[in-house]
Amino acid sequence: xxxxxxxxxxxTRLRLFIGLVLLVGIVPPLLNLLLPPSSPLYVxxxxxxxxxxxxxxxxxxxxxxxxxxxxxxxxxxxxAFFALGGYCMGMYLMRQIGSRGVYGNPILxxxxxxxxxxxxxxxxxxxxxxxxxxxxxxxxxxxxxxxLGWFAFRSRVTGVYLSIITQAMTFALMLAFFRNDMGLxxxxxxxxxxxxxxxxxxxxxxxxxxxxxxxLVLALFLVIAGAVVGSRFGKALMAVRDAESRMRxxxxxxxxxxxxxxxxSAAMAGIAGALYVPQVGIINPSEFxxxxxxxxxxxxxxxxxxxxxxxxxGAFLVNFAKTYLTGxxxxxxxxxxxxxxxxxxxxxxxxxxxxxxxxxxxxxRTKRTATA
Amino acid sequence: MNASAHTARSTSALxxxxxxxxxxxxxxxxxxxxxxxxxxxxxxxxGPNGAGKTTMMDVITGxxxxxxxxxxxxxxxxxxxxxxxxxxxxGIGRKFQKPTVFESHTVRxxxxxxxxxxxxxxxxxxxxxTKAENDRLDEILxxxxxxxxxxxxxxxxxxxxxxxxxxxxxLAQDPKLLLVDEPVAGMTDVETxxxxxxxxxxxxxxSVVVVEHDMSFVRALGVKVTVLHEGSMLAEGSLDQVSAxxxxxxxxxxx
Numbered sequence: 001x002x003x004x005x006x007x008x009x010x011x012t013r014l015r016l017f018i019g020l021v022l023l024v025g026i027v028p029p030l031l032n033l034l035l036p037p038s039s040p041l042y043v044x045x046x047x048x049x050x051x052x053x054x055x056x057x058x059x060x061x062x063x064x065x066x067x068x069x070x071x072x073x074x075x076x077x078x079x080a081f082f083a084l085g086g087y088c089m090g091m092y093l094m095r096q097i098g099s100r101g102v103y104g105n106p107i108l109x110x111x112x113x114x115x116x117x118x119x120x121x122x123x124x125x126x127x128x129x130x131x132x133x134x135x136x137x138x139x140x141x142x143x144x145x146x147x148l149g150w151f152a153f154r155s156r157v158t159g160v161y162l163s164i165i166t167q168a169m170t171f172a173l174m175l176a177f178f179r180n181d182m183g184l185x186x187x188x189x190x191x192x193x194x195x196x197x198x199x200x201x202x203x204x205x206x207x208x209x210x211x212x213x214x215x216l217v218l219a220l221f222l223v224i225a226g227a228v229v230g231s232r233f234g235k236a237l238m239a240v241r242d243a244e245s246r247m248r249x250x251x252x253x254x255x256x257x258x259x260x261x262x263x264x265s266a267a268m269a270g271i272a273g274a275l276y277v278p279q280v281g282i283i284n285p286s287e288f289x290x291x292x293x294x295x296x297x298x299x300x301x302x303x304x305x306x307x308x309x310x311x312x313x314g315a316f317l318v319n320f321a322k323t324y325l326t327g328x329x330x331x332x333x334x335x336x337x338x339x340x341x342x343x344x345x346x347x348x349x350x351x352x353x354x355x356x357x358x359x360x361x362x363x364x365r366t367k368r369t370a371t372a
Numbered sequence: 373m374n375a376s377a378h379t380a381r382s383t384s385a386l387x388x389x390x391x392x393x394x395x396x397x398x399x400x401x402x403x404x405x406x407x408x409x410x411x412x413x414x415x416x417x418x419g420p421n422g423a424g425k426t427t428m429m430d431v432i433t434g435x436x437x438x439x440x441x442x443x444x445x446x447x448x449x450x451x452x453x454x455x456x457x458x459x460x461x462x463g464i465g466r467k468f469q470k471p472t473v474f475e476s477h478t479v480r481x482x483x484x485x486x487x488x489x490x491x492x493x494x495x496x497x498x499x500x501x502t503k504a505e506n507d508r509l510d511e512i513l514x515x516x517x518x519x520x521x522x523x524x525x526x527x528x529x530x531x532x533x534x535x536x537x538x539x540x541x542x543l544a545q546d547p548k549l550l551l552v553d554e555p556v557a558g559m560t561d562v563e564t565x566x567x568x569x570x571x572x573x574x575x576x577x578x579s580v581v582v583v584e585h586d587m588s589f590v591r592a593l594g595v596k597v598t599v600l601h602e603g604s605m606l607a608e609g610s611l612d613q614v615s616a617x618x619x620x621x622x623x624x625x626x627x
Contacts, residue, residue, distance in 0.1 A: 232484070233496040239474040239485050246472045249433060250486050250545060251460030256493040 010226045017309050018219050025055070025215020029208035045204060048211045052279045054319050055214035059272035061299040061311035062221050063265040068297065069305030070229055071261050072241035074159075077166030078269050079292035080173050081141035083283070085270025087177075087184060088140055090283040091124060092133035093193040093201070100194055110192070111185045121183040130197055137274040138267045144169075145266030146259065153255040153262075158244070167290050174288035189284025196278050207279070214275045218312070221268055225308055228264070237261060238306075298337070301344050304351025313352055384447065386411045386549055386579050387432065392441030394427055394603075401427040402438070403603035409549070414571070414580040416590045416611075419600035420623060425583045426469065428600070429551050433466050434459040446548065461491070465547035469554045471534035475527035479518055479537055482526050483509050486541035508544070516540035516570060532563040539570060543578075550574065552582045556589050568592040587611075599623070 010018070028051065032043040060082050067073040099106040103113040107120055126132035148169060152162055180186035199206045228234055240247050240254050247254050277283045286292075295318070303314020318340070325333045348354060387409040394402040402424045409415050419425055430436035431443060434456045443451040449462055460466075474482050487508065490499055501509075513519040516536045521529065526537060535555055542550050552571070556564040568589055571580060584590055590597060590611055597614050599607040601623045607614045614620050 228497070231497055232499045232501075233493055235477060235481055236485060236493070236496055238476055242474050242476055243472045245435075245456075246468075246474070247485075248456040249460055249466050250541070251457050251491050253457050253492065260493050 010223065010230070014222065014226050014308055017312075018222050021215055021219045021222065021312070024051075025212050025219070029211050033204060033208050045207055048207055049279055050323065052207075052211040052214050053276060054316050055211070055218050056272045056276040056279070057296070057299065057319055058312040058315040059214070059218045059221050059275075060269050060296050061303065061315040062218070062225055062308070063268040063272065064296050065300045065305055065308070065311040066225055066228070066265045066268070067261050068300060069307070069311075070234065070241060071237050071258060072244075073258060073262065074163045074297070075166045075262075075265075076163045076290065076293050076297065077168075077170035078265070078296055080166075080170035080288055081145060081266040081269035082273035082276070082292075082296075083173070083177075083285075083287035084141045084144065085137045085273030086277040086283045086287060087190075087273075088127075088133055088137045088270070089274035089277045090190040090193075091127040091184075092130060093196060093278060094190050095124070095128035096195045097192065101192070109185075109190070111188060111190075112183070115180055115186075117183070124183070137270050141266040141270035141273075142263050145263045149259045149262040153258045167293065170288050170293055171290050174285050174290075177285035177288060185284070187285060189282060191282040191284075193278060193281060201278055201281070210275065210279050214279070217271060217275060222308055222312075224264075224268075228261070229308065233257070295337075298341055298344075300351075302340065302348070302351055304348075304353030307351070307353045310351045310353040317352070384411070385409060385444075386413070386446060387581070388442070388444040388447075389428075389432075390442045390444075392428075392431060392438045392443060394424075394431060394436060394438050400603050402431065405441070405600075405604050407598065407605065409579060409581060411548075412575075412579055414575040414582065414593065414595045416593055416595055416597045417581060417583045417600060418585070418587075418590060418597060419606075422602075423600040424603040425600055426553065427603075429466060429553055429583065432459075432551060433464060457491075460545070460547075463546075463548035464551065465542040465545040465549070466551045467538045467542050467553055467555065469557065471531070471538050473526040473529070473534050473537050473541070476525065478523050478525055479529070480509060480513070480522040482537055483512055483540055483544045486544040488544065488546040512540045512543050515543060515573060517566070532559050535559065535563075535567065536570065539567070539574070543574060548579060550578055550580045552580060554584055555582065556584065556586050564589050565592065 028043045028048060031041055032048055035042045064078045067075050094109040101110040103110055105113050108117055152165060176182055177184055178187050193201045236252060237257055240257055244254055299314040299318050300311045302318055304310025325336055385408045389405055389407040392402050392405045417425055431438050434451060434454055438452055445451050445462060451459055484501060487505055490496055513522055516539060518536060556567050597611050598605055599614050599620050607617045607620050
């Protein structure tokens with residue numbers, strides 16, 4: 001039954017796109033592992049790392065799109081859920097270092113020795129086991145989203161006010177995580193990871209696997225999001241987006257719908273963050289910075305909100321441009337970002353994917369006038 | 373609980389309002405309003421702008437809480453204690469003045485969302501429309517005369533078609549009481565007549581309260597009329613009776 005539920009939401013176009021994502025997930029790692037570096041088709045490790053990062057961003061974008069594009073909740077704090085998932089993974093990776101740290105303490109991570117911690121803070125217990133850390137990656141962001149959403153949606157906080165609250169949340173978390181006595185590495189965050197599940201993080205095979213896992217997770221998220229959006233629940237969700245009070249008068253408990261997608265979306269963002277951290281090798285409080293959340297919203301806007309393919313395309317395009325421009329012309333990147341935001345708002349209200357729809361509509365119109 | 377509360381709870385009235393008062397910043401939108409609607413009845417509410425018609429609808433549907441007074445539905449439910457979703461579930465459906473349909477859904481999906489049935493998010497995640505539900509949708513599409521447009525996006529409908537879709541959505545809810553706010557505003561004469569016919573047909577199986585400005589439409593409905601003025605009831609009776617009432621004439625023409 002679950003299988004039918006999952007596949008029902010997927011139209012042909014989305015299935016093809018999921019296939020493409022999986023292809024992008026399988027082929028490059030194989031080319032990296034199987035071909036010699038001299039081959040013209042060889043994919044170097046840094047490319048895998050870069051695209052692996054984009055894949056995680058694409059998952060985050062999809063999570064943002066689920067709440068913004070389909071339910072009208074403009075969250076300006078989704079990077080917080082991403083970072084929390086990342087921190088859970090970071091804590092696991094720190095505990096895996098063991099006595100190989102600079103100070104050689106078998107229990108305490110380096111920064112704790114440095115800050116004169118005598119024993120492990122209570123919330124670090126259990127993170128040496130992957131079976132504990134893995135569920136935490138989902139639970140921690142979900143619980144935060146549940147608490148925030150519970151109060152906000154029940155008090156009927158909507159629109160700009162909700163956006164401001166989510167932005168304040170991520171800013172508050174950033175300030176908190178910057179503090180050394182939070183016991184989470186302060187402004188340096190966590191880095192120098194050695195092993196994940198017993199495999200060295202830097203090894204080619206591990207990198208390729210993490211890359212593949214990121215693509216697999218993105219494909220899985222597309223399936224889940226497609227099923228949710230394509231169900232009768234999804235119809236109700238979009239109706240909440242378009243006319244919330246109308247739904248209340250039809251007898252729907254709007255809070256339940258919002259809370260479910262908000263928590264689902266936070267969990268997705270958390271998983272994306274957890275895959276991101278071992279690939280970039282560091283997690284620090286700047287991941288919570290408000291700008292990150294706003295950028296994620298921009299990816300969705302560029303790609304096309306309210307579509308499932310759009311956010312993925314948007315995340316890849318904007319981040320590719322960012323990588324290129326911050327390398328080639330670092331001083332203009334922020335201006336380019338600003339210009340992009342203005343341009344998309346003015347000319348592409350439905351994003352790049354929306355362009356296709358506009359094109360088809362125009363084609364149909366000319367066809368109709370031609371026959372008339 | 374005073375004595376009047378007890379009588380309310382034992383009346384056969386479908387909707388019972390007694391002494392309802394609502395103030396916004398000192399302005400009394402409703403002033404000691406009382407109203408009784410019998411099961412199966414269709415009632416027209418008229419009154420000049422600012423008479424409190426829309427506020428009355430807000431109170432009945434739980435959007436606005438009264439400062440004083442009782443609002444009882446079906447002889448037992450105290451509507452002043454319930455929220456919009458609970459009241460809708462009890463069987464009160466509302467059509468708004470400005471048509472609010474779900475623009476990015478098709479006509480059929482609009483009706484499906486309104487259809488009486490599961491409302492909770494966890495049940496809708498797995499629900500597929502049943503045979504009975506599809507039959508009911510076809511039936512409603514016939515009543516509102518929109519079978520041909522069922523796969524059209526609601527955003528592309530004309531104003532009159534949106535109003536009918538709204539009425540259809542109200543029907544789909546299968547409420548005991550339909551509250552209809554200015555259904556013919558902005559309609560052509562032909563559309564107005566059709567709407568009156570649709571409402572009369574609906575009234576065969578549902579109780580209806582209609583708020584309307586358009587006198588020819590109210591006449592076409594041919595039902596008991598309540599005149600509101602400055603938040604309270606001014607007159608009640610057939611349209612001929614109330615339009616002969618000198619107080620009503622003064623309110624409409626005097627100022």
